[in-house]
Amino acid sequence: MxxxxxxxxxxxxxxxxxxxxxxxxxxxxxxxxxxxxxxxxxxxxxxxxFAELALDNDFGPKKKLRKQIEQKWKILSSNPSLAKLVRVIDIKASDPQLFSERNFTKMLELFQVSPVPPHTIRIEKRDEANAQPGRFAAGLEQFSLSQSLTTIHLDSWANVPLDIFLVCSRLKEVTLESIEFDKKQTNTRPNNHPPKIEHLWARNSDQLINRFMQIKSPAFPVVHWSNLLILHVSPHERKTMALVQRILDMTSNTLEQLFLTVLGFSDMPEEKRQFPLSPILNLQAMGSLHVFEIFAVINCKAKKHTVLKDLGTTLDSLPRSNSLEVFSLELEIFGKKPYQGCVDEDWEELCHKVVLVSGGKPLVFNLDSGVYCSPSYEPKGTKELYDTIENRFSSS
The missing domain is CATH 1.20.1280 (Monooxygenase)
Incomplete structure (x- = not known):
């Protein structure tokens, strides 16, 4: 006490x-x-x-997962009130028989009668050779989780069942990491209504995103875009960025926050090369956009130093009558002292575009810049570089 x-x-x-x-x-x-x-x-x-129920066999044997389930069931069964606190189910398992494990289904039955059932599920597939993806959609439906889930996070699935979206008709938030689906899948639930998602976060999942946008026959809609408010994607994944303009066209009346900030699946060194966004991204119709954030890289050894000019052009494509309140730019700088390629970027022009887009109304401009460093390399001269950037902004 x-x-x-x-x-x-x-x-x-x-x-x-x-x-x-x-x-x-x-x-x-x-x-x-x-x-x-x-x-x-x-x-x-x-x-x-007890907000999260986590199951992770860490690529281990099936009996290890069973032991985890047994231990967690023992705790919840001895004090059922704790089951009412579970809000997130996090599954990292390769066992396709998970929804057939009796102790696991007993836990799901407890969640069924909870006044506030779990609203979020995260599923990471650990062994595609043993995966039976259809079991997950059926399991969610069988134990009524499909009626309470508003958030789903799928990770590392080479054959995600499209049914998983159709049975979870109340989904608002979808996160996709390294996700693909079998194109031969058919609609086994024609009477189900696709969810009207409000938030999409995606990385290395362009195939499924492209499928999301197929809403006309012979394809069947998997999600509806009419309520999308927030979009997170990587500006360094070419295939994904090739789809973003279509998403913007479909959500121009609703989208309020656009984050081109997700780290690309390949991460480094591909992100050392910033490809132009302005030729593939036009924000002219995005009058409802309130927040716009970009993660970009400046390579001091690049032949042309036009990263900031390109970003300014992209920003300037917003309509003059816009709702933008926050523009954030995160820059990662690759190079060595004196960072001449970074200094040669058109910092003044970017400032001019920000002022132009603001149209005289209050606009928050956040700039977060840093020189890339590795365990084997400590950059030098960074203070002088940051002072130079600050002075050029101040004089603009």
Whole structure:
């Protein structure tokens, strides 16, 4: 028991303390100890500790996953009220029989009767050789998770079932990482209504995104775009960026936030070469856009130094009567002192475009620039470079 006055603090303050502890690096250890220290903190600690049900066999044998399930079921069955706290189901498993594991289905049955069932599921496939993707869609439908899920995160699937979107008709947020689907799939649920997604985050999943945009016969719609508010994609994935303009055309009346900030699947060194965005991206119809963020790279050894000019042209394609409130630019600079290629970029022109787009209304412009460094290389002369950039902005 904690000594007064800590345990006698107002409920709101105790909850605030727990919520702050939940942001610490090893928060689960802190909250576990705090939950045992005083009953006044127990429930709020449990809200964080049991918010996520995680299953991960780490490429291990099937019996390891079964043991995990058995241990978690033992905890939840001995105290069913804890099942009411689960909001996220995180599955990293290669076992296609997961929804046939009795203890796992018992947990799902507990979630079914929860006043607030899980709203988020993350599924990462660990072994495609054993995968039976259709089982996941059927499992979600069987245990009514499809009726409560609003967020889905799919990772590393070479054959994702399109049914998974059709059964989860209430999805609002979709995250795709390295996702593909079998083009031979047919609509096994013609009476289901596709979800009206509001937030899409995607990396290395251009094949499925392209399928999302096929809404006319003979294809069947998998999602509806009419409510999309937020889009996150990588500006360094050419195949994905080739699709972005079509997405913008379909969501010009609703899209409020565009983030071209996702790290490309290949990451480095491909991102050392920034390809032009202005030839493939036109924001003329995006009058509802409030937030626009870009991650770009400047290679000091490039033959032409036109990255900022290209970004300024892209920004300038917004209509003069626009709703933009925040423009953020994150720059990663590759090179060595004196970083001449970076200095030669047209910083003044970018500032001019920002002012032009603002049209006299308040506009927040965030610039975050940094010189790339590796464990084997510590860049020199960065302070002088940052001072130069700041001075050129100030004088613009």
């Amino acid at each position: 904690l000594f007064p006055p800590l345990s006698r603090l107002p409920k709101e303050l105790r909850e605030r303390i727990v919520d702050l502890c939940a942001k610490l690096p090893e928060w689960w250890i802190v909250l576990s100890n705090l939950a045992l220290a005083d009953r006044a903190f127990t429930y709020r600690c449990h809200v964080h500790l």
